[in-house]
Amino acid sequence: MAPPLLEIRDLTKRYGGGLFRQPSPPALEDFSLRFAEDEAKITTIAGESGSGKTTLANLALDFIHPTSGQILYRGQDIAEMSRRERFVFRREVQAIFQDPFGTYNPFYKVDAVFNTVIQKFKLTNERSERRRITEEAMEVVGLRPNEILGKYPHELSGGQRQRIMVARAFLLKPRIIVADEPVSMIDASLQMRILEIFRNLKEEYGISFLYITHDLSTAYQISDDIYILYGGSVMEYGDIEGVIQDPHHPYTQLLVGSITLPDPDVRWEGRSASASSEETAAINLNGCKFYHRCPHAMERCASGTPQNYRITPKQTASCFLFE
Amino acid sequence: MTVAIDSAPLLQIENLRVYYWTQAGPVKAVDDISFTINPKERFGFIGESGCGKTTTIMAILRLIKRPGRIEGGRILLKGSDILSLNDEEMRQSRWSRISLIPQGAMNSLNPVMRVQDQIADAIVTHRGAVPIRELRERIGDLLETVQLSADVADMYPHELSGGMKQRVCIAMATALEPELIIADEPTSALDVVVQKAVMETLIGVQERLNASMILIGHDMGMTAQVADRVGVMYAGKLVEVAGTRELFRQPQHPYSQALISSLPSIREKKRGGGIPGLPPFLLNPPQNCLFHPRCPHAIAFCRETPPPMHRLRPGHMTACHKLSAPEQFDSAGGSDSGAGAAMAGAGTEASSGHQTR
Numbered sequence: 001m002a003p004p005l006l007e008i009r010d011l012t013k014r015y016g017g018g019l020f021r022q023p024s025p026p027a028l029e030d031f032s033l034r035f036a037e038d039e040a041k042i043t044t045i046a047g048e049s050g051s052g053k054t055t056l057a058n059l060a061l062d063f064i065h066p067t068s069g070q071i072l073y074r075g076q077d078i079a080e081m082s083r084r085e086r087f088v089f090r091r092e093v094q095a096i097f098q099d100p101f102g103t104y105n106p107f108y109k110v111d112a113v114f115n116t117v118i119q120k121f122k123l124t125n126e127r128s129e130r131r132r133i134t135e136e137a138m139e140v141v142g143l144r145p146n147e148i149l150g151k152y153p154h155e156l157s158g159g160q161r162q163r164i165m166v167a168r169a170f171l172l173k174p175r176i177i178v179a180d181e182p183v184s185m186i187d188a189s190l191q192m193r194i195l196e197i198f199r200n201l202k203e204e205y206g207i208s209f210l211y212i213t214h215d216l217s218t219a220y221q222i223s224d225d226i227y228i229l230y231g232g233s234v235m236e237y238g239d240i241e242g243v244i245q246d247p248h249h250p251y252t253q254l255l256v257g258s259i260t261l262p263d264p265d266v267r268w269e270g271r272s273a274s275a276s277s278e279e280t281a282a283i284n285l286n287g288c289k290f291y292h293r294c295p296h297a298m299e300r301c302a303s304g305t306p307q308n309y310r311i312t313p314k315q316t317a318s319c320f321l322f323e
Numbered sequence: 324m325t326v327a328i329d330s331a332p333l334l335q336i337e338n339l340r341v342y343y344w345t346q347a348g349p350v351k352a353v354d355d356i357s358f359t360i361n362p363k364e365r366f367g368f369i370g371e372s373g374c375g376k377t378t379t380i381m382a383i384l385r386l387i388k389r390p391g392r393i394e395g396g397r398i399l400l401k402g403s404d405i406l407s408l409n410d411e412e413m414r415q416s417r418w419s420r421i422s423l424i425p426q427g428a429m430n431s432l433n434p435v436m437r438v439q440d441q442i443a444d445a446i447v448t449h450r451g452a453v454p455i456r457e458l459r460e461r462i463g464d465l466l467e468t469v470q471l472s473a474d475v476a477d478m479y480p481h482e483l484s485g486g487m488k489q490r491v492c493i494a495m496a497t498a499l500e501p502e503l504i505i506a507d508e509p510t511s512a513l514d515v516v517v518q519k520a521v522m523e524t525l526i527g528v529q530e531r532l533n534a535s536m537i538l539i540g541h542d543m544g545m546t547a548q549v550a551d552r553v554g555v556m557y558a559g560k561l562v563e564v565a566g567t568r569e570l571f572r573q574p575q576h577p578y579s580q581a582l583i584s585s586l587p588s589i590r591e592k593k594r595g596g597g598i599p600g601l602p603p604f605l606l607n608p609p610q611n612c613l614f615h616p617r618c619p620h621a622i623a624f625c626r627e628t629p630p631p632m633h634r635l636r637p638g639h640m641t642a643c644h645k646l647s648a649p650e651q652f653d654s655a656g657g658s659d660s661g662a663g664a665a666m667a668g669a670g671t672e673a674s675s676g677h678q679t680r
Contacts, residue, residue, distance in 0.1 A: 048514035049485075157601060158372075187371045188541055189585045189598050196594075214515060217544075217587040244589050258515045260544025262586045264568040 003075030005175055005208070006035040006060070006093075011069035013055050025285050028052040028059070029232045030069070035176060037074075040202045042209040044219040044240070046255070047229035053212045055232075057180045060210060061095050062086075091121050094169035098181040100161035104153035110161075111149050113168050121172060137167040141197050159190040166197055170205075177201070178210045183218060195222045216259055220244050225314075228252050231289035237308070238315030249317040251290045288319070296321060331402070332359035333535045334383070334503060339396035341375075341382050350605045352378040352391070354559040357632070360503070360535050365526075367538045367550030367567070369582065371602050374556040376539045377426070380505045383537075384423055385413050400503070419449050422501040424525075426508045429488035432480040438466075438491050439476035445495050465494040468531065469524050486517035490524060497528050504529055504536045511541065518542075522549060543586055547571050552638075555579045558603050558613040561632070563641040576641045577618045612644065624651040 011031045016024045031052075033043065045053045058064045060071065062078050071078045073089050081089060097103055105112070114134045117123070124130050135145040141163040153161060162182060169177050179198070183191040199222050201207040213219055219226055219240065226243050228236045228251065236249040247253045284291035288301040301320060309322040341353040353375045360366045368376040381387050383398055385405065398405050400420065405413065417423075425431060433441055439462050446453060446461065453461070463473045469490040480488055489509065496504060509525060510518040522545060529536045540546050546553060546567075553570045555563040555578065563576040574580045581598040600617040603609055611629045615621040625644055632640050633647035645652055 048516065159601075188543060188587075189371055189582055192585055192587055192593065195587075215587075216515075217589050220589045221587045221592055254516055256589070258519045259589055260519075260542060260548055261588055261590065262544045262547045262571060262583060263588075263590070264547045264571050266548075 002037050003072065004034045005037045005074060006033075007070075007072040007075075008033040008060065009070045009072065011056075011059060011071065012067050013052075013059060013064070014067045025283070026052075026067070026232045027055040028229075031056060031227075031232075031234060033227070035208045040206040040208045041224040042198060042202055042211055042222050044223040044226040045210065045212045045229060046214065046216055046219055046226055048214060048255075050231070051229040052232035053214075053229055054180055056229075057095075057178050057210065057212050060178050061093060062089070087121075091172050092175045094172055094174040094177045096162070096165050096169055096177060096179040096182045098184055100158045100165065100185060101153075103165060104161065106153055109150055109152055110156065110164055113164060114171060117168060117171055123171070133171060134167075137171040138164070140170055140201070141167045142193070143167065158186050159194065162186060162194055163197065166194070166201075170201065170207075173205075174207060176208045176210065178212070180212045181214070182211075184213070184215065191218055192221065198222055216244060216255060228255065231283035233289050234308070234318060235290065236315070236317045238312070242312060242315045246315075248311050248315070248322060249290075249319050250294050250296050250321075252317075254293075333362045333364075333401060334360040335397070335399040335402075336379075336383070337397040337399070339379070339382060339398065340394040341378050341387055341391060342394050344390040344392065345606070347606050351559050351608070352605065353382060355396070356556075356559075356561040357396075358554055358561060358564055360537065362535060363530075363533055364552065365529070365536045365538060365550045367540070367546035367553045368556060369540075369543050369546055369553060370556035371582075372541070373602060373605075375559040376556055377507055378559075379556070380423070380507060380537060380539065383503075383505065384417060384421060415449065418445060418496070418501065419499040420501055421503045421505065422496040422499070424492055424496045424504065424506040424509050427512060428492035428496075428509065429480075429485055429512070432488055432491060434480050436479075437476070438478055438480070438483075442476075442491070442495050442498055445498050449499055461498075462494075465498055466491075468497075468528055469494045470520075484517075485513050486521050489513060489521050493521075493525055493528060497532060497534075500532050500534075502534055504532075504534050505539075506536060507539045508541065509538070510545065518545070543583070544588075555582065558605060558608060560613055560642065562614070562643070563639075565639040565641075569639055575635060575639070575646055576614075576643045577620055577645070578614045579641075581617075612642075620645050620652070622652060624648070 009032055011028060012026050013028045014023050014026050035041065045056055047053050059066055065079065076085055078089060115130070118130050123133065138145045138148060143160065143163055148156065148160065148164065183194050186194060195218055198209055202209065211219065211223060223240045225238065226240050227234050228243065228249065230251050236243055236247065236252045243252060244256060247256045282292060283289050284302065287303045288306055291297050291301045294301065298320060306318045306320045308316040308318050310316050311322055337357050338355050339353055340355055342349040342351050356379065368379070370376055378387070382393055387393055393406065405416065408416065442462050442465060443458055446458065462476055466473060466475055471487060471490050475483065475487065483491065506525065510521050513521060526549060538546060538550055550567050553565065553567050554561050555576065557578050563570065563574065563579045570579065571583060574583050585598055598617060603613055609616050611627060612625040615625040618625065628644065630642045630644045631647060632642045634640050635646060
């Protein structure tokens with residue numbers, strides 16, 4: 001059987017540390033994930049700031065190196081790839097970042113974005129061919145090439161710039177796109193149009209996405225499955241329908257309960273005023289990470305680390321309540 | 324709704340116009356908008372970025388900077404026009420009568436001052452010298468109302484989390500018990516769980532002070548849950564004002580409809596979301612109804628005549644010909660749907676024609 005396209009095995013990342021210093025608590029701990037070769041999917045990694053979601057993105061893109069664990073691309077550990085293999089990996093795993101303003105060099109026309117990747121990855125030498133593939137990529141993301149090419153970044157809106165970034169990634173015919181908060185700086189009314197493009201790329205071109213976000217509403221719209229991270233550990237994993245509509249882990253329940261619905265008849269439920277101390281409650285490093293904030297915390301949660309307990313065939317929660 | 328009908332409005336905006344004078348000509352960031360805010364009411368503004376929400380509230384605070392200028396209109400706070408105040412009088416009213424929680428407020432704290440000194444600064448500047456013991460007591464009370472413990476007073480901003488910093492900003496903005504609190508994106512940049520908690524604190528303070536609040540946020544879900552009434556802005560115009568429930572349940576203006584239906588929700592999965600086209604380029608906006616290039620219902624009449632603000636029901640206003648002059652759409656007859664479809668088809672990126680002049 002062919003190895004999975006991307007497999008992450010027990011990945012742990014600690015920043016800092018050194019000979020004389022205590023290693024810092026893990027930014028990401030024992031994280032595993034798998035993208036199949038033949039079936040594209042959109043996987044969401046959701047969590048608050050400090051949950052380790054951007055660390056995961058950087059690891060998956062090989063921008064930083066794991067403390068322990070492995071990332072296998074087509075069965076090959078990316079830490080041990082040859083130049084040639086790495087070149088393929090770099091082409092087939094693409095990134096889209098949060099800030100559609102910061103990713104451009106303001107002195108260059110947006111064409112430079114495309115020309116650079118075409119040169120770097122030696123897609124073509126011919127000018128007419130270069131133009132053709134650029135235009136094709138732009139049309140896939142719903143941009144009109146003649147309105148965009150030849151412009152400087154400041155002449156374009158945030159939504160257009162972010163779509164150009166998607167087009168740039170598409171140009172390389174990637175298998176996986178790692179998108180780190182790709183729509184959080186974009187107007188609410190435009191977010192769904194960008195995410196719709198993701199869904200199209202998945203369905204039409206078989207491109208998988210690692211969609212990293214704090215926004216469960218957009219995740220719900222496009223994802224197939226979702227990991228909920230807290231303090232670097234997975235609290236709950238499952239198909240998107242199950243996790244959002246029937247969250248089991250107390251942390252997921254808190255997150256889902258905090259989503260604002262654009263519906264005035266649904267008021268926020270739960271506590272009327274929370275103590276601010278709760279927001280900053282330290283992550284418990286010895287047992288369940290969520291212990292200090294959990295309304296169901298038990299004695300054993302302080303020191304015992306819960307396993308991923310199966311709730312339904314497609315959903316697991318890391319909480320002793322479901323042992 | 325919590326609003327008493329018989330009470331006089333706290334804030335009355337009449338035909339406000341704010342233009343930015345650029346080299347290429349005037350940008351009408353706020354163009355002839357009128358609305359009122361009642362005592363104790365929470366009023367929300369929604370609209371895409373660049374539609375004039377922040378310019379409107381900056382005009383209310385008279386903090387418009389060059390090349391921007393308030394070109395006309397009146398801003399009446401309890402009946403007196405704040406545009407006629409001199410600079411010193413205006414400076415005194417800011418914070419004591421109208422206070423602002425700015426966008427990214429938590430970054431506005433001074434990193435080298437303790438929290439209590441910053442709050443004290445605000446109080447002393449406006450109220451003059453206050454005995455130190457009284458001041459400390461005051462600050463302790465303020466911190467308590469925003470659910471912070473008293474020891475936060477002695478801390479520096481870097482020792483606080485984002486949510487705590489935001490609470491300090493709320494404490495400062497409400498220290499002088501203003502009549503109107505203006506909150507510009509008070510919770511963006513915070514984690515979802517914290518957003519909710521901070522918003523609850525803000526509402527608690529506003530209710531305790533019996534103040535009114537203007538809320539701007541790109542999180543329309545938040546606005547839906549918090550505001551009593553909502554105004555929808557598009558390209559510098561107010562296109563619809565209604566009670567929150569009515570607006571989110573039955574938006575009447577085609578723009579409001581598109582905006583609200585484009586919101587991602589965990590209630591239903593949507594396909595093909597978003598509003599076609601782009602907001603207009605304000606140096607060269609479309610004539611008359613500004614929304615017509617993106618509107619699925621647009622007819623020739625929309626391009627030729629500006630839509631007046633039309634009262635549909637008490638408390639529900641909207642500026643759309645389809646609602647104020649439906650007979651025009653009847654007479655347009657068959658061509659209506661044709662024109663509409665053509666507009667919709669041309670809509671995709673066509674309005675970037677305006678974008679790029």
